[in-house]
Amino acid sequence: xxxxxxxxxxxxxxxxxxxxxxxxxxxxxxxxxxxxxxxxxxxxxxxxxxxxxxxxxxxxxxxxxxxxxxxxxxxxxxxxxxxxxxxxxxxxxxxxxxxxxxxxxxxxxxxxxxxxxxxxxxxxxxxxxxxxxxxxxxxxxxxxxxxxxxxxxxxxxxxxxxxxxxxxxxxxxxxxxxxxxxxx
Amino acid sequence: xxxxxxxxxxxxxxxxxxxxxxxxxxxxxxxxxxxxxxxxxxxxxxxxxxxxxxxxxxxxxxxxxxxxxxxxxxxxxxxxxxxxxxxxxxxxxxxxxxxxxxxxxxxxxxxxxxxxxxxxxxxxxxxxxxxxxxxxxxxxxxxxxxxxxxxxxxxxxxxxxxxxxxxxxxxxxx
Numbered sequence: 001x002x003x004x005x006x007x008x009x010x011x012x013x014x015x016x017x018x019x020x021x022x023x024x025x026x027x028x029x030x031x032x033x034x035x036x037x038x039x040x041x042x043x044x045x046x047x048x049x050x051x052x053x054x055x056x057x058x059x060x061x062x063x064x065x066x067x068x069x070x071x072x073x074x075x076x077x078x079x080x081x082x083x084x085x086x087x088x089x090x091x092x093x094x095x096x097x098x099x100x101x102x103x104x105x106x107x108x109x110x111x112x113x114x115x116x117x118x119x120x121x122x123x124x125x126x127x128x129x130x131x132x133x134x135x136x137x138x139x140x141x142x143x144x145x146x147x148x149x150x151x152x153x154x155x156x157x158x159x160x161x162x163x164x165x166x167x168x169x170x171x172x173x174x175x176x177x178x179x180x181x182x183x184x
Numbered sequence: 185x186x187x188x189x190x191x192x193x194x195x196x197x198x199x200x201x202x203x204x205x206x207x208x209x210x211x212x213x214x215x216x217x218x219x220x221x222x223x224x225x226x227x228x229x230x231x232x233x234x235x236x237x238x239x240x241x242x243x244x245x246x247x248x249x250x251x252x253x254x255x256x257x258x259x260x261x262x263x264x265x266x267x268x269x270x271x272x273x274x275x276x277x278x279x280x281x282x283x284x285x286x287x288x289x290x291x292x293x294x295x296x297x298x299x300x301x302x303x304x305x306x307x308x309x310x311x312x313x314x315x316x317x318x319x320x321x322x323x324x325x326x327x328x329x330x331x332x333x334x335x336x337x338x339x340x341x342x343x344x345x346x347x348x349x350x351x352x353x354x355x356x357x358x
Contacts, residue, residue, distance in 0.1 A: 008308075015301070038275065109244035133255075134248025141273035143232045143245065 037149060038141050039157040041184055046071075046151040047139030051106070051129040054116050059104065059129055066153050068177045069102035070170065073137060073147045075110035076118035081146045084164035085122050091170045092126050100153070101174070104129055108137050108145045152177040159183035221253045224266055227281065231274040 039046070048061045072088060074081040088103075095101045105128040107115050112130050119128050131137055140149065149160040150173040158181070159173035176183055213223065222239070228249060230241035238246045249270065256266045270278045282288035321329075 038273070133251045134244065135252060137245070138248050138252055138270075138273060141231075143274075 035162050036184060037147060037157070037160045037162055039149065040160045040182075043182060043184075044157055045155050046149070046157050047136065049104075049129070049136060051131055051136060053127045053129055054112055054119065057127070059127060061155075064102055064151070065155075067100050067102045068153055068174060069104065069151050070174070071140070071149045071151065072103070072105050073108045073140070073142050073145050074105055075108050075145055076114050077110065078145045080164045082122075084146050085124070087165065087167045087170070089123065089125075091167050094167075094171070095174065096125070100178075103127075106131050106136050108134070108142060150174060150177045150183075152180065217254065217257045220257055220263060221250075224253050224263060225250055227267065227279065228270055229278050229280050231270075231278055237280055 038044075046061070049064075050058075050060050052058055070091075072084075074084070092103050095103075103126040105119075105124065105126060107128060107130055110118075115128065115130075118124075129136070140147070143162060146164055147160065147162050148165045148170070149157050150170075152158045158177045160183070161169070165173075173183060213219070225239035226237050228238040230236045230238055230243055230246045231249075232243050232245050233241050236246075238249045253266060256269070261269075267279065276282070276288070282291040
């Protein structure tokens with residue numbers, strides 16, 4: 001076998017190995033759905049809010065400065081949101097009297113009249129904001145509902161989840177946010 | 185070159201020039217806000233579905249993005265800035281085409297690499313084939329040729345006849 005042919009065979013073999021390795025990498029790649037929001041993973045600053053409540057009161061990020069606050073994206077037709085509602089109510093009742101605490105619901109993909117009825121029926125006492133063109137949902141990078149975010153007094157999104165949360169988890173997140181800790 | 189010979193070349197040059205102008209004009213993207221919005225909707229993937237662009241999807245996120253794009257265009261944001269905003273919210277998975285940096289280079293680079301490797305392989309193969317020795321004449325072949333020439337020079341054989349042709353008398357075994 002000549003030297004040139006020997007070299008060509010090695011190059012062909014190396015090329016084949018690279019191709020097979022690439023194929024194996026592609027084949028074993030699994031796309032898992034994350035449960036931690038991107039803003040939490042990146043320790044990002046919470047997007048600015050300029051929305052109105054269902055009864056027309058303006059809510060801005062400036063009003064929330066120096067507070068630890070919870071933002072919950074939800075709507076009336078989402079079953080996990082309905083299942084999560086008792087936990088949110090219990091959590092809110094535990095902390096609503098604390099001066100450095102706030103909680104906001106932001107409507108995602110639902111209309112105000114339906115939501116007014118839902119809020120009344122569910123006994124939701126925290127401010128529920130209308131996001132008419134979905135800009136707040138986009139700023140948070142939501143991928144569904146419910147989604148919950150906990151924002152520390154310095155404005156950083158420290159904890160959160162894609163999907164329903166529980167009282168225990170929410171309390172742990174609140175403590176972490178107040179203690180200057182990240183959940184990730 | 186005479187004028188008569190020049191005319192077809194001029195006509196060909198004119199056709200090529202018109203073709204180039206048409207291509208350049210037609211390939212220039214429409215920069216109207218509506219066209220930009222439509223283009224961006226096609227370039228962005230629905231963040232919560234599989235295999236659908238924002239333009240095709242009816243998910244709440246896609247509808248919100250469709251509402252949001254014209255507002256950003258009206259606010260003076262460039263197409264790149266608008267794409268970057270959505271990437272910052274939904275990662276590069278929201279882009280229908282891979283970016284030209286990071287891992288996206290692999291997607292752009294692999295086809296180009298394959299074309300270059302293919303072209304190189306063809307060049308190497310053609311050069312090798314052209315260098316490969318042709319069929320060499322065996323001693324037997326050369327002997328036949330030598331005999332044919334000798335017979336031709338002696339005038340025994342007609343130049344068009346084959347050297348292996350048997351003489352007419354041979355058929356009888358004479």
